[in-house]
Amino acid sequence: MITLHHVAASRSFRTLWLLEELGLPYAVKHYKITDGSLRDPGFLAISPAGRVPALEVDGKVIFESAAITQYLCESRPLSGLAPKQDEAERVDYLQWLSFAETQASIIASLNLQMVFLRPPAEPSVAVLKLEVARLKLTLRPLEELLGQQDWLLASGFSAADTMLGYNLTAVPFFVDLADFPNIRAYVERMQARPAFQRARAQDGAQEFYSKPFYSPEDYA
Numbered sequence: 675m676i677t678l679h680h681v682a683a684s685r686s687f688r689t690l691w692l693l694e695e696l697g698l699p700y701a702v703k704h705y706k707i708t709d710g711s712l713r714d715p716g717f718l719a720i721s722p723a724g725r726v727p728a729l730e731v732d733g734k735v736i737f738e739s740a741a742i743t744q745y746l747c748e749s750r751p752l753s754g755l756a757p758k759q760d761e762a763e764r765v766d767y768l769q770w771l772s773f774a775e776t777q778a779s780i781i782a783s784l785n786l787q788m789v790f791l792r793p794p795a796e797p798s799v800a801v802l803k804l805e806v807a808r809l810k811l812t813l814r815p816l817e818e819l820l821g822q823q824d825w826l827l828a829s830g831f832s833a834a835d836t837m838l839g840y841n842l843t844a845v846p847f848f849v850d851l852a853d854f855p856n857i858r859a860y861v862e863r864m865q866a867r868p869a870f871q872r873a874r875a876q877d878g879a880q881e882f883y884s885k886p887f888y889s890p891e892d893y894a
């Protein structure tokens with residue numbers, strides 16, 4: 675049995691969604707970021723940096739969502755969700771897989787400073803503005819690409835969309851997507867996928883965001 679170690683609305687949603695796209699049976703072990711369970715020695719033995727996702731699969735334990743994505747697609751090659759090494763789109767696929775983490779690292783920084791940091795600690799408004807600008811910059815190539823095609827790969831939906839698509843569920847807490855109509859249409863397409871909806875049903879309630887939008891100006 676495959677077991678996913680998961681926090682609701684976190685990067686482990688990528689794996690949850692991919693498992694649904696692949697139609698694989700799995701169990702979910704739920705954790706919370708705020709209750710210390712990710713620092714429990716039992717969990718650290720599974721994921722040494724105390725992060726999710728971690729996946730128990732085929733007698734192995736894998737952490738890092740991109741590695742999990744890669745392993746699942748390569749060990750289930752009939753899925754067709756990742757181009758093989760000799761396919762032309764392989765480079766694009768690998769690029770977007772890593773780009774998802776470039777973008778997610780900015781979202782994680784904004785989460786840390788605007789959502790998790792508690793008084794008397796105060797974020798720097800200048801740093802927040804810089805991070806929002808950096809996040810917007812990562813949206814530009816996506817907006818352009820998604821004006822030409824429905825998914826990250828021209829040939830259609832792939833596991834790269836489960837990696838990067840998840841990010842776009844968090845981006846609107848920090849960037850108004852009004853100026854990014856192609857990204858908004860992409861988000862609608864991904865949310866319409868039955869596997870995405872089944873994953874949402876397993877996800878659990880998010881416990882991070884208490885308002886719809888976080889602005890650096892709120893800290894000025």
Ligand SMILES: N[C@@H](CCC(=O)N[C@@H](CS)C(=O)NCC(=O)O)C(=O)O
Pocket residue numbers: 681684685686707712724725726727737738739740775
């Ligand atoms: N590069 C890792 C990042 C994993 C990660 O940092 N996950 C966050 C949730 S989005 C986490 O587990 N945070 C817990 C913590 O920082 O203590 C991946 O893609 O799996």
